[in-house]
Amino acid sequence: MTKDEFETLLVHGGYSADEKSYGALTTPIYQTATYRQGEIGTLPEFDYSRSANPTRGTLERQIALLEEGSHGYAFSSGMAAITAILLLFGSGDEILIPRDLYGGSYRLLDVHFKNFGLTWRIVDTTDAARLDDEFSPNTKAILLESPTNPLLRVSDIAAVSSAAHRHGALVIADNTFLSPYLQRPLTLGADIVVHSATKYIGGHNDVLAGLVALKDDDLAERLLMIQKSSGGVLGPFDSYLLIRGLKTLALRMDRETQSATEIARWLQGHPGADRVFYPGLEDDIGYAVNARQADGAGGLLSFELSERYSLPAFFAALSVITPAESLGSVESMACHPATMSHASVPPETRAEMGISDRLIRLAIGIEGLSSLKEDLERAFDAARIEP
Numbered sequence: 362m363t364k365d366e367f368e369t370l371l372v373h374g375g376y377s378a379d380e381k382s383y384g385a386l387t388t389p390i391y392q393t394a395t396y397r398q399g400e401i402g403t404l405p406e407f408d409y410s411r412s413a414n415p416t417r418g419t420l421e422r423q424i425a426l427l428e429e430g431s432h433g434y435a436f437s438s439g440m441a442a443i444t445a446i447l448l449l450f451g452s453g454d455e456i457l458i459p460r461d462l463y464g465g466s467y468r469l470l471d472v473h474f475k476n477f478g479l480t481w482r483i484v485d486t487t488d489a490a491r492l493d494d495e496f497s498p499n500t501k502a503i504l505l506e507s508p509t510n511p512l513l514r515v516s517d518i519a520a521v522s523s524a525a526h527r528h529g530a531l532v533i534a535d536n537t538f539l540s541p542y543l544q545r546p547l548t549l550g551a552d553i554v555v556h557s558a559t560k561y562i563g564g565h566n567d568v569l570a571g572l573v574a575l576k577d578d579d580l581a582e583r584l585l586m587i588q589k590s591s592g593g594v595l596g597p598f599d600s601y602l603l604i605r606g607l608k609t610l611a612l613r614m615d616r617e618t619q620s621a622t623e624i625a626r627w628l629q630g631h632p633g634a635d636r637v638f639y640p641g642l643e644d645d646i647g648y649a650v651n652a653r654q655a656d657g658a659g660g661l662l663s664f665e666l667s668e669r670y671s672l673p674a675f676f677a678a679l680s681v682i683t684p685a686e687s688l689g690s691v692e693s694m695a696c697h698p699a700t701m702s703h704a705s706v707p708p709e710t711r712a713e714m715g716i717s718d719r720l721i722r723l724a725i726g727i728e729g730l731s732s733l734k735e736d737l738e739r740a741f742d743a744a745r746i747e748p
């Protein structure tokens with residue numbers, strides 16, 4: 362798909378719901394739990410909104426189109442989507458995960474799915490050449506993030522997918538950080554794509570949502586049944602908010618990527634930042650692979666605050682950038698992974714993952730670049746510990 366075609370799909374893809382009635386230009390919100398049924402015994406297209414809803418259906422068709430898949434599903438959060446995907450597996454199955462998987466996904470496996478006999482193991486997905494040795498007969502899937510959260514490590518999705526397929530395992534790609542505008546894992550060999558659509562797809566910090574896209578009809582059939590049975594579906598109004606958010610995805614991501622690149626370069630030369638992690642920097646370890654498989658590095662970057670600066674003072678002094686857990690919105694946010702997104706990961710595991718207590722993750726929004734840099738500079742000044 363060309364960039365141009367993709368941008369047009371963002372505005373028009375999936376929508377045909379109202380063609381028959383009033384000709385509304387935007388997708389109507391079918392705020393209904395159930396539907397009047399016709400002749401008894403004939404199966405209507407819509408019978409109950411846990412199974413299907415026209416507004417949600419538009420969004421589900423659109424995510425399938427945008428990810429170049431054939432089937433799409435919308436859930437009430439990213440975690441509800443990941444839970445539904447994990448329900449495809451059973452007792453005795455093993456899932457491989459990267460070192461710095463999103464803390465909530467890690468907790469879901471470690472605290473909850475463990476009780477049902479689904480096991481997990483950490484592997485280095487950035488080293489696809491050595492992945493072959495990691496599979497056991499019980500390995501059924503790799504849950505991949507590229508770039509990862511919060512260290513922005515890049516994995517070669519095509520190489521990981523080839524390795525997984527050699528061993529009969531599926532690749533589930535969490536594409537939250539780049540969105541389908543910048544990266545489409547199904548075209549690189551992944552089997553299932555999942556999003557916390559709360560982030561870039563929604564784009565405005567006003568909705569929690571999860572989206573899934575895939576190509577395989579059998580898998581899709583099973584996931585549809587899980588969605589219907591477990592019921593963590595996205596409501597009609599929230600589906601509408603995502604459809605609206607998607608219309609500006611390309612514009613937002615272009616701006617956020619451009620500003621994040623500038624800020625990453627600027628931080629590299631700043632005495633307050635010891636290490637900068639951003640796959641859009643030419644000297645970043647993931648730069649080449651990311652440049653090959655994605656159309657940009659996105660709006661997220663992380664850095665380690667130097668010991669000569671107070672971490673609490675740095676966060677307290679920010680005023681344009683909001684200290685907050687999330688990312689992917691028009692507002693810039695700063696996250697302290699050790700106490701926020703990865704607080705549920707035990708400190709030893711965090712250290713093993715390479716997440717230092719001085720790591721700060723910035724999710725760059727669409728504010729003016731100078732305001733963002735000035736805000737960071739003010740925070741560095743306020744946080745500097747006098748010798």
Ligand SMILES: Cc1ncc(COP(=O)(O)O)c(C=O)c1O
Nearest residue numbers: 438439440463510537557559570
């Ligand atoms: C990479 C990633 N996946 C999944 C999730 C979970 O999504 P949600 O918060 O929408 O449930 C998050 C949330 O931060 C995330 O960053």
